[in-house]
Amino acid sequence: MNTLQINRLRMDGSPELAELPPRERIMVAARDLFYRYGLHPVGVDAIAETALTNKMTLYRHFKSKDDLIVAYIKRLADEGDEVWERIISENSGNPEKCLDAWVDYVEDVLTNKLERGCAIANAAVELDAEHPARAVIEAYKSRKRANLVKLFKSARYREPELLADEVFLLFEGARINIQCGKKGPASRLVRMLRNLLAAAPRLSASKVRRSPTIA
Amino acid sequence: MNTLQINRLRMDGSPELAELPPRERIMVAARDLFYRYGLHPVGVDAIAETALTNKMTLYRHFKSKDDLIVAYIKRLADEGDEVWERIISENSGNPEKCLDAWVDYVEDVLTNKLERGCAIANAAVELDAEHPARAVIEAYKSRKRANLVKLFKSARYREPELLADEVFLLFEGARINIQCGKKGPASRLVRMLRNLLAAAPRLSASKVRRSPTIA
């Protein structure tokens, strides 16, 4: 369709893109197009054009479209990890602040007008069971869940594993459900999350010498 | 014996598939292929062939692939509604039994070896915002959530809307997350669900004359 035109409009306003090295431009373009339109509908030509280059250059940096998809997923996973690390470091590992910051982040994600679900989960829906990107996806998702467990432990929740499962599934559910209507349960997740985290039972802090940190 | 298994049996030996009318054969084939491989990767030729017919007959019953996709989604939605109605009717609208039966159904779904998430949610991931099937999808998902609210109300939960949102998102999250690894939080959803439903506060039953029913 007019995929290219729509996207070129949006990319025009970014003067920095033209100054990035070709491989990076391709990554940026792929990230944008794959997320907005899905993996299958977006062709390599469209990515190359959006990246202000051509298909040949794309194939000099990625040996196939599948290879580019793997790189795309890895990039997403890296960015997700960075977001988490930033949340931890910006709050000096203080569990309460981290919790608040993470919920704020969730709120940001869910209220984003362009939200179309978790790009990684969406990719999992589109990719068949044998695709090399699946390993990256599974590792990432289990890492995310482990991060929550660690945070809940440091916040001294009584059942950090259970709480992590719950919070994780709620978030995942919200991100998939938002694609089935913006006014559904997803729009109420943040409130649920704050209530849940406030109400979940914790260990008493009486025996703690110093305030625990997650980092 | 849930619907998935029933349907898989129908596909496996496919003894009766050959005796179905062409349009129905196409619907069965589309249902199987679309779910297993996604909307985009499955071509109309493949569907026709699986349906023991050809592309021409397919196009005599559906004016386009998109039209077939809409019919596919509608069929899924109808089947989902039927599952719910069966749960209600088979338990005579008794809220407690309905709750148990629904959780059992969830367990069936999540432990099915072929589980690849909610077919309707997966379709939402693959379809762009203007696709005619989206209306069907949104209506279905909001109906599912409404069903839960009604059930929780009749079971006299204190906050049926909140609980419905929570349970709904947990289930949705589990079905998407199972595609990112079978050993993740999704595998523990059923236990979470039973605990949640057992622990959630209810209204006292003192003033109730007769046992309430959902139907």
Place this chain on the structure above:
DNA sequence: ACGCGTAGGTACCGACCGGTAACATCCTCG
């Protein structure tokens, strides 16, 4: 000045896809 690696541009290939035309066949019902 030179050479070399990287990038841009164009043209092309074979495969596949959604969709259609035209025709043969079969079943049913009058």
Place this chain on the structure above:
DNA sequence: CGAGGATGTTACCGGTCGGTACCTACGCGT
């Protein structure tokens, strides 16, 4: 029996897709 409608079969069209060959042009270090 005969006619009409639904189905099967083949071939085809135009477009797109992933991927490649080939050549040019620029930049950079020596």
